[in-house]
Amino acid sequence: MTRHALDVSDDGRILTLSGSEGPLRFHAVWLRDNAQDEETRAPGNGQRLIALRDIPEDTRIEAAEQADDTLRLTFAPEGKTIAFDTGWLARHAYDRADDRAPGWTAPVVETWDSALMNAAPTGDFGEVSADPAARRDWLAQIARLGFARLTGGPVEDGALFKVVDLFGHVRETNYGRKFEVRTEVNPTNLAYTGLGLQAHTDNPYRDPVPTVQVLYCLESSAAGGENMVVDGFAVAQRLRDENPEWFDVLSRHCARFEYAGGDGVCLRSRRPMIELAPDGELIGVRFNNRSAAAITDVPFDDMPTYYAAYRRMGEIIDDPAMEVTFRLDPGEAFVVNNTRVLHARKGYSGSGTRWLQGCYADMDGLRSTLAVLEAGR
Incomplete structure (x- = not known):
């Protein structure tokens, strides 16, 4: 289990997780779009059941709490509570310095001679x-x-x-x-x-x-x-x-x-x-x-x-x-x-x-x- 400190910005637009990976920021609309609940994603194949137009433009985080490796977020104005795995969030974090030079390769790639x-x-x-x-x-x-x-x-x-x-x-x-x-x-x-x-x-x-x-x-x-x-x-x-x-x-x-x-x-x-x-x-x-x-x-x-x-x-x-x-x-x-x-x-x-x-x-x-x-x- 990895414990994270949680912080939600005053306007509810940004969630920050602070743990061993460092502070990781996520936008509320990104989190809502990537919800894994059965009303958002088909259980069998993981495909989205809703379009972005179905998510309110003013989506924000109303409440956040953590239990073990599960993070529960309540989104307004929907009033919908969704569970996230903190390990999944860490693996999909996009809050990083973009210091890669042109010609960088994906982590799976190993070049050779x-x-x-x-x-x-x-x-x-x-x-x-x-x-x-x-x-x-x-x-x-x-x-x-x-x-x-x-x-x-x-x-x-x-x-x-x-x-x-x-x-x-x-x-x-x-x-x-x-x-x-x-x-x-x-x-x-x-x-x-x-x-x-x-x-x-x-x-x-x-x-x-x-x-x-x-x-x-x-x-x-x-x-x-x-x-x-x-x-x-x-x-x-x-x-x-x-x-x-x-x-x-x-x-x-x-x-x-x-x-x-x-x-x-x-x-x-x-x-x-x-x-x-x-x-x-x-x-x-x-x-x-x-x-x-x-x-x-x-x-x-x-x-x-x-x-x-x-x-x-x-x-x-x-x-x-x-x-x-x-x-x-x-x-x-x-x-x-x-x-x-x-x-x-x-x-x-x-x-x-x-x-x-x-x-x-x-x-x-x-x-x-x-x-x-x-x-x-």
């Missing part, structure tokens, strides 16, 4: 499929680090769908539910050649972009072709630390991306290479030189700075100190958060075979599954 090489997150397909705790731990690594491998899977056409079934649903695109990654004659996409590819995010020309990519190995006897991942958030923060102006210009102005490689397909998007939320949180990276269109949304005077920043971002991405490299054998896969982690492939020879299948899914499904597993539901 090549030092992760010998500790790359990995799960066993059988264990992750059968054991909820193993699945939770594997998904938590993707949420924290932006990628994870999976080993010991079946070697069969379409096995990657079983990976997606562990956390969500396939997002079908113009490439179909899945696409093949192997050498082709006159390919429509450079991914289907034996060339090495610069680390990139996939499908930056889509809006919204697929937020999860799965690549699953079925054959791998060709020399080379190792997979590589780079933490785009670590890249962006390194650029910011080296030159804040360059970070700013890439996050403030939109790049353009385009793909028109097949009949009836012309995909275009306009988004910054470094995407920030309005409060400066780093929420996305889009980088794909192959799909970059003419950049036309940068003012004339800023274009030289933009290109200098763009060049430097590419150099940081190419720095071996930023990459984690591994080879996929048949029955192995890796999953990446496509809004954060760039992936690449080393070049491989024409002898032997190399066949991977890929598909897309989304992080909302992954985070939902993880939240359910963490809650033990």
